[in-house]
Amino acid sequence: xxxxxxxxxxxxxxxxxxxxxxxxxxxxxxxxxxxxxxxxxxxxxxxxxxxxxxxxxxxxxxxxxxxxxxxxxxxxxxxxxxxxxxxxxxxxxxxxxxxxxxxxxxxxxxxxxxxxxxxxxxxxxxxxxxxxxxxxxxxxxxxxxxxxxxxxxxxxxxxxxxxxxxxxxxxxxxxxxxxxxxxxxxxxxxxxxxxxxxxxxxxxxxxxxxxxxxxxxxxxxxxxxxxxxxxxxxxxxxxxxxxxxxxxxxxxxxxxxxxxxxxxxxxxxxxxxxxxxxxxxxxxxxxxxxxxxxxxxxxxxxxxxxxxxxxxxxxxxxxxxxxx
Amino acid sequence: xxxxxxxxxxxxxxxxxxxxxxxxxxxxxxxxxxxxxxxxxxxxxxxxxxxxxxxxxxxxxxxxxxxxxxxxxxxxxxxxxxxxxxxxxxxxxxxxxxxxxxxxxxxxxxxxxxxxxxxxxxxxxxxxxxxxxxxxxxxxxxxxxxxxxxxxxxxxxxxxxxxxxxxxxxxxxxxxxxxxxxxxxxxxxxxxxxxxxxxxxxxxxxxxxxxxxxxxxxxxxxxxxxxxxxxxxxxxxxxxxxxxxxxxxxxxxxxxxxxxxxxxxxxxxxxxxxxxxxxxxxxxxxxxxxxxxxxxxxxxxxxxxxxxxxxxx
Numbered sequence: 001x002x003x004x005x006x007x008x009x010x011x012x013x014x015x016x017x018x019x020x021x022x023x024x025x026x027x028x029x030x031x032x033x034x035x036x037x038x039x040x041x042x043x044x045x046x047x048x049x050x051x052x053x054x055x056x057x058x059x060x061x062x063x064x065x066x067x068x069x070x071x072x073x074x075x076x077x078x079x080x081x082x083x084x085x086x087x088x089x090x091x092x093x094x095x096x097x098x099x100x101x102x103x104x105x106x107x108x109x110x111x112x113x114x115x116x117x118x119x120x121x122x123x124x125x126x127x128x129x130x131x132x133x134x135x136x137x138x139x140x141x142x143x144x145x146x147x148x149x150x151x152x153x154x155x156x157x158x159x160x161x162x163x164x165x166x167x168x169x170x171x172x173x174x175x176x177x178x179x180x181x182x183x184x185x186x187x188x189x190x191x192x193x194x195x196x197x198x199x200x201x202x203x204x205x206x207x208x209x210x211x212x213x214x215x216x217x218x219x220x221x222x223x224x225x226x227x228x229x230x231x232x233x234x235x236x237x238x239x240x241x242x243x244x245x246x247x248x249x250x251x252x253x254x255x256x257x258x259x260x261x262x263x264x265x266x267x268x269x270x271x272x273x274x275x276x277x278x279x280x281x282x283x284x285x286x287x288x289x290x291x292x293x294x295x296x297x298x299x300x301x302x303x304x305x306x307x308x309x310x311x312x313x314x315x316x317x318x319x320x321x322x323x324x
Numbered sequence: 325x326x327x328x329x330x331x332x333x334x335x336x337x338x339x340x341x342x343x344x345x346x347x348x349x350x351x352x353x354x355x356x357x358x359x360x361x362x363x364x365x366x367x368x369x370x371x372x373x374x375x376x377x378x379x380x381x382x383x384x385x386x387x388x389x390x391x392x393x394x395x396x397x398x399x400x401x402x403x404x405x406x407x408x409x410x411x412x413x414x415x416x417x418x419x420x421x422x423x424x425x426x427x428x429x430x431x432x433x434x435x436x437x438x439x440x441x442x443x444x445x446x447x448x449x450x451x452x453x454x455x456x457x458x459x460x461x462x463x464x465x466x467x468x469x470x471x472x473x474x475x476x477x478x479x480x481x482x483x484x485x486x487x488x489x490x491x492x493x494x495x496x497x498x499x500x501x502x503x504x505x506x507x508x509x510x511x512x513x514x515x516x517x518x519x520x521x522x523x524x525x526x527x528x529x530x531x532x533x534x535x536x537x538x539x540x541x542x543x544x545x546x547x548x549x550x551x552x553x554x555x556x557x558x559x560x561x562x563x564x565x566x567x568x569x570x571x572x573x574x575x576x577x578x579x580x581x582x583x584x585x586x587x588x589x590x591x592x593x594x595x596x597x598x599x600x601x602x603x604x605x606x607x608x609x610x611x612x613x614x615x616x617x618x619x620x621x622x623x624x625x626x627x628x629x630x631x632x633x634x635x636x637x
Contacts, residue, residue, distance in 0.1 A: 065535060096535060099531070105532055106529055107546075108350055109350050109550040119536045122538055166532070
């Protein structure tokens with residue numbers, strides 16, 4: 001593996017809740033709890049997990065849209081969390097984000113051209129009006145839209161087209177890393193395929209690196225080189241996409257994979273149905289976060305000690321006392 | 325999943341190229357919805373008629389406002405004096421037109437003061453994450469809990485003479501009334517703007533701007549404020565109506581403009597002693613205030629519906 005483009009070390013984010021003036025309340029939400037991973041250039045790392053497992057918060061912490069509580073983020077050999085405002089603005093040209101909701105992520109009062117070209121205005125990348133228009137048209141064509149779309153407003157477009165606009169906006173600064181925060185979850189299945197193919201094409205053409213956040217395992221399997229599975233703010237398993245899907249080690253990954261629908265009606269798989277709900281991230285379980293629902297747990301060890309993320313085979317990491 | 329679906333590199337072009345004439349900006353869209361609100365449309369016509377006649381009628385009806393004619397005291401409407409005369413025989417139509425200029429100018433200026441102050445305070449409170457926001461909201465609550473009328477009387481009593489000596493009788497009273505009425509009406513706008521900001525600043529398009537490196541000021545001016553403006557515009561119409569009433573109240577209490585500068589409220593105040601002999605004197609300013617406030621309120625209603633994007637009419 002070459003030197004990583006992005007490397008996250010022990011990232012932790014806790015949200016204070018209800019800390020008012022008179023109502024003192026020390027409750028915190030442990031959204032991300034000591035997450036570490038790295039992505040080499042040109043690779044796609046998939047990040048999967050249920051709602052509330054901290055995947056989106058991880059992505060937002062990397063861009064400092066959310067200020068991390070602890071941990072370090074290294075990007076191209078620089079510590080992102082230690083940068084001042086000016087250096088961080090420069091960094092914005094290398095890291096971008098694509099959002100989940102194509103309806104909330106575009107300003108309804110701006111034309112598509114202004115939305116896509118905003119980065120050019122902010123970073124003064126277009127020396128003249130003609131250069132600005134040329135670049136916006138180029139970006140529109142890169143994502144499969146047309147030049148005359150630039151004078152329209154977002155509400156005139158369908159979900160898939162809007163997501164393409166969001167991608168064009170992210171591409172405007174020629175970033176190296178794009179954080180895709182569930183970019184296809186809000187789209188129809190047929191449109192999902194188009195957007196994913198577009199993302200793959202762009203990766204090939206522009207040498208992009210993706211952190212691909214999703215909850216749909218089949219989407220992630222298709223696009224990712226490696227996949228990390230999150231549960232309650234921690235990575236429980238990290239492996240190459242193939243390894244993870246063929247030989248999952250963590251019982252949570254096994255349960256997730258058994259829930260993926262199979263298109264062949266004859267192929268019957270054993271469903272592993274987890275009991276209970278995801279525990280509250282305000283009071284996460286002690287030890288291994290998964291021990292309350294784990295089918296293979298061994299008390300009291302699992303309830304006492306949090307298992308570290310250990311490498312079992314080459315490149316296959318798992319955080320489980322019993323499987324590593 | 326992907327293999328079975330023929331995926332194209334270009335987006336689905338269901339929205340095929342359209343002619344330029346059919347393009348709608350969000351503001352054009354709002355205007356289209358406003359046009360369907362009949363009462364608001366009628367009110368717009370009425371208000372425009374009032375504003376236009378107040379602005380331009382004095383050029384046509386050039387009777388001076390202070391021409392005293394004791395032979396024509398307290399006369400009802402006639403061809404020589406279409407709105408009648410007052411106790412000094414002054415022509416009421418020209419006084420009404422002149423007073424309308426003052427009343428509407430005061431109301432509009434007070435609204436601008438209230439909205440600008442409210443928007444700035446609400447925006448700062450909505451963007452701050454520390455103690456500034458709560459502190460500003462305490463200030464807002466403090467102002468909301470002040471009884472407005474006694475305070476108005478006190479402020480006017482204290483500052484009228486010093487302002488008059490600096491800006492002259494007309495300018496001084498104008499500035500004082502605008503500041504006092506506007507300064508006591510900014511709180512609803514501040515709360516409204518803060519609430520809008522709190523929800524908008526977490527929207528993904530604002531996050532996207534932040535991820536692109538947009539400064540705070542840019543986020544506010546380009547992304548948050550334009551989307552927060554709808555309810556503020558509605559609040560502004562309500563403020564105009566309230567300011568007209570407030571100015572009339574002050575003038576009626578004798579604390580507004582002096583008698584030689586008629587505003588609608590002042591004419592009403594002067595007319596109150598002659599209600600039984602010359603009812604027309606009070607009726608014209610009363611009807612003018614009533615029609616103006618009512619039509620502004622209806623326009624506000626129409627704007628509220630038109631600017632609410634969820635409303636499909």
